Amino acid sequence: MARLTQKHYEQRLMLVMLVYMAVLFADGPLLRAATNLPLKALLAVAPVLPMLYVIALMWWRVRDSDELEQRTHLVALGMATALVSALSMVVGFLVAGGVLHWGGGVLIWVFPMLMAGYGIAYRQVARRYGMGNLCTGEGSAWMPWYFVLLALVMAGFGFNAWWHHLRGDALVFMATAVFFVVVAIRARVRQVRARQERED
Template sequence: MPRFSQKQYEGRVLVAMALYTLCMLVEWPLVRTVVTLPLKCLLALVPVLPMIYVIVLMARRIRESDELERQMHLIGLGISTAVVGAASLIGGFLSVANVLKLDGSILIWVFPGLMFCYGLARWQVARRYGMGAFCESDAGASKYALFVLAGGVLLLVAWLGRATLDGVRSGFLCGAGAGLMALGAALFVAQRRRRARSGE
C-alpha cells in the first residue's frame, strides 16, 4: 500500500475546507428559514461532514507516519486537547457562575481551537527535534502559495458577497482569509531564510 504523502493529505484537506466554506456560505443560511425539525437538523449537520472527513484524514496520516512523526503528532494532539479542555472547563464554570454569558454557539469553536493549538504544539515539538513542521521534500516547495491562494479566495468571496453576508459570516471569511494569507507570508519568509542560511 503506497504511503499517504503530505501533498495528498494537504490537497484533500483543502478540498474538504473548500466544501465546508461553501456549506457555510450557501447552505447554512437556509437553516433559519426551514420549519420542519428533521430537515432543520439535516441542514444544520451538513457542514459537519467535511470536518469529519478531515478528522479521518488526520487519523490516516498519523497511522501511516513513521515513529518520530507519529510521536510529534500525538504530542501535539495531547497538548491541544489539554489546552482546549482546560479552556472549556474554565468557560463552563464562569458561565455557570453567571460571570460569562455563553450560549451553545461557542461549541462551534472547539474544533478550530483544537486544530490551531495542535498546529502550534506540533510546530514547537518539530523544532525541538530540529525539523520543520513538515518534511520539505514531501511537502513541495510552494506551500506558502497554497495558503496565500486559499486566503485570497476567502477574501474575494467576502468582498463579492459583502451585500448579502451578515456580520458573522463576513467576519469569519475576512478573519480566516487574512490569517491564511499571513501564514503563507510567514512560510515564504521562513523558506527564504532557510535557503539563505544553506547558501542556495
C-alpha cells in the same frame, strides 16, 4: 491503501476545507428557510461531514508516518487537547457564573481551535525533537494562497456578522482572518527560504 504523502495530505485538506466553506455558505439560508424539524437537523449538522473527513485524513497521515513522527503528532495533539479542554472549562465556568453571555454556538469553535493548537504544537514538538520543519520543502506551492482564501472567507463572515449587529461574532471572524493572513505570510516566507536553500 496507498501511503498519504504530505503533498497529497495538503491537497485533500484544502479541497475538503473548500467544500466545508461552501457548505457553510449554502447551509445558512437553507437552514433559516427550513420548517421541517428533521430537515432542519440534517442541515444543521451538514458542515460536520467534511470535518469528519478531515479527522480521517489526520488519522491516515499519522498512520503513514514513521515512529518518531507518530510520536510528534500524538504529543502535539495531546498538548492541543489539554489546552483547548482547559480553555473550554474556563469559558464554561464563566458562562455558568453569568460573566459571559455566550450561547451554544460557541462550541463550533472548539474543533477549529483544537486544529490550530495542534498545528502550533506540532511545530514546537518537531523542533524540540530536532526534526525541523518537515513541511517546508515539500509543501504545496499554493498553500499560502489557500490561507489567503480562508482569510477572505473569514472576513466575509465577519462583515456579514457586523451587518447583522453581531459585534462579538464579527470580532472573532476578523481576528481569525488576520490569523490566516499571518499564517499565509509565514508559509510564503518558508517557501522562499526553502527555495533559496535548494539553490544554494
